[in-house]
Structures are given as structure tokens and as C-alpha cells.
Amino acid sequence: MVKIIGLDPGISNTGWAVIDLNEENNTKFLGGGTVSTDSKLEISERLHTIFEQLKEVIFLHSPDEAAIEKIFVNKNPKSSLTLGYARGIAILVSKITKLSISEYDANYIKKSITGNGHADKNQMIFMVKQIVKDVDVKCHHTADALAVAICHGLHMKSRLYNLNFS
Numbered sequence: 001m002v003k004i005i006g007l008d009p010g011i012s013n014t015g016w017a018v019i020d021l022n023e024e025n026n027t028k029f030l031g032g033g034t035v036s037t038d039s040k041l042e043i044s045e046r047l048h049t050i051f052e053q054l055k056e057v058i059f060l061h062s063p064d065e066a067a068i069e070k071i072f073v074n075k076n077p078k079s080s081l082t083l084g085y086a087r088g089i090a091i092l093v094s095k096i097t098k099l100s101i102s103e104y105d106a107n108y109i110k111k112s113i114t115g116n117g118h119a120d121k122n123q124m125i126f127m128v129k130q131i132v133k134d135v136d137v138k139c140h141h142t143a144d145a146l147a148v149a150i151c152h153g154l155h156m157k158s159r160l161y162n163l164n165f166s
Contacts, residue, residue, distance in 0.1 A: 002156070003030065005063040005099070006149025007054070008141055009071075009086040012037060014050050015141030018061040019132065019149045027153060029135040031061060032142040043082065047089050054093045066094035066101045067152030069109065069144070102152050112151040 001022050008015035017032035035053040037046035068090050071083055094101050107117035113127045125143050129135060131150055137143040 002065065002153075003061065003063040004065050004067055004149045004152050005058065005061065005094075006145040006147070006152065007066060007068045007090045007094075008144035008148055009050075009068065009083065009090045010141065011043070011046060011050075011082040011086045012039060013141045014054065014086055014090065015139070015143070015145035016054065016057055017137075017142055017146035017149050018057075018063055019146070019153060021153045021156070025157060027132050027150060029132045029146065031057075032137065032146055033057070034139055034141045043085065047085055050086055050089045051093055054090065055097065058093065058097045058099070063099060065152065066090075066099040067148045068094070068101060068103050069148050070103045070105050072106055102155070104148060104151050104155075109147050109151040112154050113147050 001020060003018060003020050006017045006019070014035040016035065018030040020028040020030055022028065035050050037049050068087065071080065071087050091101060110119040110124060111117040113119070114123050116123065121140055124147055125137065128137065128143055128146050128150065132146065137146060
């Protein structure tokens with residue numbers, strides 16, 4: 001049994017989702033949500049909010065591993081930079097809480113979940129609901145974080161499968 005926290009970093013909204021993979025390779029949704037920050041606050045205050053709230057989530061759910069979506073470069077360098085700040089906080093809080101960290105590109109996550117590296121939000125949410133039964137995720141930030149966690153779980157399973165046959 002392994003608990004994974006998936007993180008979809010953003011300066012305005014950082015999605016998080018925790019799943020449990022049991023011995024039968026079933027995926028159970030344990031919780032998810034979004035850390036939102038006030039755009040009127042200084043960047044340092046917003047980053048502190050993300051840090052503190054993610055730390056609380058990690059202490060509450062006690063995951064074993066963290067999976068974080070990698071940054072993609074926007075056309076706007078300032079947006080890329082602030083996204084990088086939020087991602088840095090997600091990595092830092094994961095490291096401080098002694099989680100092992102895996103990082104995945106958005107296209108890799110989409111391909112792992114849907115088979116299509118350019119899947120849209122609706123395709124992703126549909127497939128996430130097929131993989132994790134009885135989950136009702138309304139916020140796309142939480143759904144994205146759940147997809148990151150599922151992607152990591154699939155990656156772990158394939159690694160174990162390959163080790164068993166090598």
C-alpha cells in the first residue's frame with residue numbers, strides 16, 4: 001500500500017490530491033483540494049500560504065511519495081517565473097516533509113491517463129473518473145493533481161512489472 005500526493009502547482013491555485021494504491025493495484029481517492037492565494041498579496045505572502053497549506057495537507061494525509069507536474073514555459077516570462085516559484089514551494093515542502101519526489105511533464109501525464117499527450121480537460125477528467133471509481137472532482141486544479149498522482153502510480157506499477165520480468 002502506497003499513498004501518493006499529486007501536486008499541480010500554480011501561484012493562484014495549487015491543486016493537490018492524495019491517492020492510495022493497494023496490493024490489488026486498486027486506486028482509492030483519499031482527498032483533494034486547491035490552495036488558493038489572494039492576487040492582491042505580495043508574492044512572498046502567496047508563496048508562504050502555499051507552503052503552509054501544503055504542509056498541513058501532507059501532515060493530515062501522511063503520503064509516502066509526491067508527484068509534481070513539471071513547469072511548461074509560457075509565452076509570458078513573468079507567468080513562467082511565478083509558476084516556477086509555486087513549483088519550487090511544492091518541491092520544498094515535499095522535501096522538508098521527507099517525501100520522495102517524482103516529476104512529470106504535462107504531456108506525459110496526459111498520455112499516461114488518456115493515451116493522448118494532447119488530451120483536453122474533459123478527456124482527462126473522464127479518464128480520471130474511470131480509473132478512480134466514485135470520485136467527483138469538480139475543480140480542474142484538483143483533477144489535474146489527481147491525474148499527476150495516478151500517472152505516478154501507473155509509472156510505479158510499470159516499473160515493478162518490468163523488474164519482475166527482467
